[in-house]
Amino acid sequence: MQYEQDKHIDTLYDTYVDDIFRFLYNRLGSRERAIDLTQDVFVKMWQTYLSKGVALEYPKALLFRIARNMLINSYERDKKHESLEDLSEEGFDVPDSTQDAAAQARAAELRRMLARLPEQDAEIITLRHLEGFSVQELAVLYDVSENVLSVRLHRALAKLEAAYKPPTAHD
């Protein structure tokens, strides 16, 4: 039993560790802190579900749910910590050396636009379009129906489109 649990966490770790780290790093902007929280996420996953033999249909969604909760707690514990918006406005970005300058600029632009959206809208777009979550997995993560999730995603994308549009004279 113990061996199976260890094997399970081992498999989950190998499959999702990069995804979880990327998600946390994207939000925290600190590699060290993201690494620490990544460790905590997998320990919590084992402690909450695997050690109790709970069957997991969507382990990725549960891992991200734990990661989100830890981020929230982390923000609350450290009030001085910069928010995602602060980081983005200051130019925090994830550089990719394989991209050309124009592509890097477009990527940076998208991050700035996302930072203008409400945090949940930015998060849902990030998870769906950058992280590659399915609608079903997102519905599990947010604990809503797939229809509700689709509507939220649709609205978030509409806000993103609006953010790209230059302000009119009325604005």
Next chain:
Amino acid sequence: MTNNNTQQHIEDARTAYQSVRLSAAEKQDIKMRVMQEIKIRGNTTRPQQVSPWFSTVGMLRVASVFVLIALVVGTPVAFAAERSLPGDALYTVKTDVTEPLAAVFADDADTYQQSLLAKRASELRLLTKRGELNPERVAAAQEVLVENVREALARAADIETGEGDAIQDYQVIVALIAENGAAIEEEAPVAAAFAATAKMAPVDSVVEVADATSPSDEFIDSLQGAVASLQAEATEALEHRLGVLADATQDVQEEVVEELVADAVAAGEDVDTLTAEPAVDVAVSTESADIMMTTSLVADSEPAATKAAVVTQAAAPALDAPKAEAANDGMVEAVLRVHQRIAEDKAARAVDALTEDLEAAVGGGAAVGESLEL
């Protein structure tokens, strides 16, 4: 939905986003730390699985506690009590004598107290697996659980963050009971009431514990989330039961209607052979349509009841879930009774009118027949 410009930005951002990775050394390092921490926690927070009974560190301590317990209640009793489950005769020995004593001598009383919640979950899981969970056993587990939760929360070091192990263990227990309730409900409609009780009982505990411990706002939020989830499950179960009730009622109504229509058709045929009067057909079909409409009222009651449930839920604060559920049940029953009464009255009136029409038609047909004979 996105235009080409935005789509291009998203694709570029995805490439940049996906390029973030851990190095092989970092991955190995984190994995090693995760496995170490799991091992440590496995030896300290899960005594029902690994320690204190079998951990090397805790063996002597546990042995001494067991000797003490054996002195108090007797060795065979102590052994048997430790294996007992909620509802067993020796379960109270386990929960009232051996566990409190073990808590006193535990290395870390706080952790031990939290571990009892996982132990309760294991017991419920075992009973569920054996198919032995029944209302008496749930009640026995519930009684102990409330005490364990209260004690664990009072001791939990991270209670202020609202995400202590105690709460997570508790949520597992709630989920187990809810799942078990759903299974029972599917197997036997008679057990639906028990299933509802099993689902709502943990809410009672949550409220009781919340009242007793004066917890932080974050903790309350966490509990409210659990309660809202339970409310949704309970509402779903309620709607399911309503559907079953509406279907059953409709079946009965349809049987009655079929009999009435069959009688009416039989009578109409007789009348037709005598008179061939079209008015009789009209009367029969009109009254039959009225009767048919009454059956649809039963079906109408379901959305009405659902609306009532939604209104009740919206009005009730999250921690008043048991009250909301009770109000829910009351409103649903009231709506059903009203619609049932309307259906019955309307059916009775329709049958009376139909009978009168048929009698009149038969009388008229007879008169026509007599006149033809003349």
